Amino acid sequence: xxxxxxxxxxxxxxxxxxxxxxxxxxxxxxxxxxxxxxxxxxxxxxxxxxxxxxxxxxxxxxxxxxxxxxxxxxxxxxxxxxxxxxxxxxxxxxxxxxxxxxxxxxxxxxxxxxxxxxxxxxxxxxxxxxxxxxxxxxxxxxxxxxxxxxxxxxxxxxxxxxxxxxxxxxxxxxxxxxxxxxxxxxxxxxxxxxxxxxxxxxxxxxxxxxxxxxxxxxxxxx
Numbered sequence: 001x002x003x004x005x006x007x008x009x010x011x012x013x014x015x016x017x018x019x020x021x022x023x024x025x026x027x028x029x030x031x032x033x034x035x036x037x038x039x040x041x042x043x044x045x046x047x048x049x050x051x052x053x054x055x056x057x058x059x060x061x062x063x064x065x066x067x068x069x070x071x072x073x074x075x076x077x078x079x080x081x082x083x084x085x086x087x088x089x090x091x092x093x094x095x096x097x098x099x100x101x102x103x104x105x106x107x108x109x110x111x112x113x114x115x116x117x118x119x120x121x122x123x124x125x126x127x128x129x130x131x132x133x134x135x136x137x138x139x140x141x142x143x144x145x146x147x148x149x150x151x152x153x154x155x156x157x158x159x160x161x162x163x164x165x166x167x168x169x170x171x172x173x174x175x176x177x178x179x180x181x182x183x184x185x186x187x188x189x190x191x192x193x194x195x196x197x198x199x200x201x202x203x204x205x206x207x208x209x210x211x212x213x214x215x216x217x218x219x220x221x222x
Contacts, residue, residue, distance in 0.1 A: 020056050021133040024095045031101035032122040046102035053095035060088050083213035090202040097195045104192050121157045125200045132206035144211035148220050151204045158197040
């Protein structure tokens with residue numbers, strides 16, 4: 001491969017990772033909307049769209065392997081390809097978690113615990129993912145540090161939301177016949193909060209890999 005073609009391949013990989021991130025973010029926002037609005041059709045569309053994300057992930061993973069095997073990049077190019085490979089995995093997992101959220105939306109036919117502000121936390125998490133992808137595209141190490149630092153805020157929001165669910169469960173007067181249904185609702189809401197938090201963790205992973213790629217510093221990886 002000529003040197004110009006090699007550089008074009010690296011540039012194309014960065015653009016392709018960004019494009020996959022846009023698809024995943026669309027899936028995530030649609031899943032959160034489905035949860036908020038109880039939109040079953042939208043939730044099903046997210047579930048059906050997961051195959052597209054998975055196929056794109058496998059294609060780009062193959063591109064990374066080809067670059068590593070055939071071009072044997074060194075120094076900053078090696079860090080870039082390796083970071084892109086890892087970031088693609090995080091994006092694919094975010095897509096899987098968006099699918100989980102859509103499945104929870106389908107299961108929630110009565111808006112259980114609707115007062116819990118999952119959509120607000122979800123918007124914060126979407127901003128984290130967006131910022132992490134932008135940092136990757138721009139080689140922005142400063143943004144990576146900001147994203148990692150903000151993760152504690154999102155963790156706290158998720159913890160408070162989970163605690164609010166438990167407090168409401170304790171306070172409710174429930175007919176014995178409704179206990180099983182209520183426990184199903186509680187489990188689903190807690191899983192929803194957990195998965196939103198995990199999406200935030202994947203955004204931090206993207207930022208950490210980008211920081212290592214740019215600065216050759218693993219500080220944010222641990």
